[in-house]
Amino acid sequence: MQKTARDSQNFEIKLDAQLCFAIYGAAHAFNRTYKPLLEPLGLTYPQYLVMIALWEEDGQPVKAIGDRLGLDSGTLSPLLKRLEQAGFVARKRDRDDERQVRISLTGKGAELKNEAAGVTEAIGKALGCSLDEAAALRDGLVALKERLLSAS
Amino acid sequence: MQKTARDSQNFEIKLDAQLCFAIYGAAHAFNRTYKPLLEPLGLTYPQYLVMIALWEEDGQPVKAIGDRLGLDSGTLSPLLKRLEQAGFVARKRDRDDERQVRISLTGKGAELKNEAAGVTEAIGKALGCSLDEAAALRDGLVALKERLLSAS
């Protein structure tokens, strides 16, 4: 069994594919784990991420939320409309810059943060690893993301 | 500045959020990096994953592809229909078990593997890390996925 350049390229192809599958699968697994936990709250996973962003800082414009989550108005506009419909947020035009729409939490939306604490706890258990391990994985993913985005 | 139970709970919510964001963001970054590379081939990212599965083993039934990628027929049926429309695969009922539909590569679909080698090379560069690092990340993701799925 001799090792050739072609072998190592095949190795790279397989690893690339495996990494694709791994990211893809892990993201879906995350999604599936959150879904039943978020359903009682009346939130989808992306909606939950938006709520977290608002719990951290209320009254952000759509653009700021989009930058934080990496989403554009094509995704956020209808999503925010549904959050408004559900009574979690209110949308109003910024008086100083009427291009912007600021998203603010309603009382109901702010209260939801307390219920969400249970979700966090359940996910923590499902992760089944220490905070250090989770942090290490997170750092690896963030670094990967940075490299991918800066390369393009 | 006193440290209270509420503080530490907020800390956990944020860390949880960061891991969410990290997976979410990395998956999107992967998607965005692949998209312009796959467009010339006429494939979307999920279609590319299906093609990889078929290049590894031709003639699989829909169910087997779904198990490999974690997708159900609701996603695969229309996706495969588009791959068939594009001339990359053919679908035919298994003669021994007419419930199953086996997906086989056309000549055009098999040839596409050669063009896809360039995609792999570009991604390898975009990853910007050693094979060992990529493998470690892959293992961490696979382990995470396993824990999440087994917990639910």
Next chain:
DNA sequence: CGTAATTAGATTGCGCGCAATTGATTTGCG
């Protein structure tokens, strides 16, 4: 043997995710 339970795939409905376009507002520059 025959009916019930299981399995495979397709279809429908809804919510992202993103490119492209549109419309309104603000900014910048001559």
Next chain:
DNA sequence: CGCAAATCAATTGCGCGCAATCTAATTACG
């Protein structure tokens, strides 16, 4: 000042991703 360029959100169109439902085929069991 005035017009062009830039910015922000909304909308449209298409392709997933998944739950729920449906049909057809196979298997299991009495």
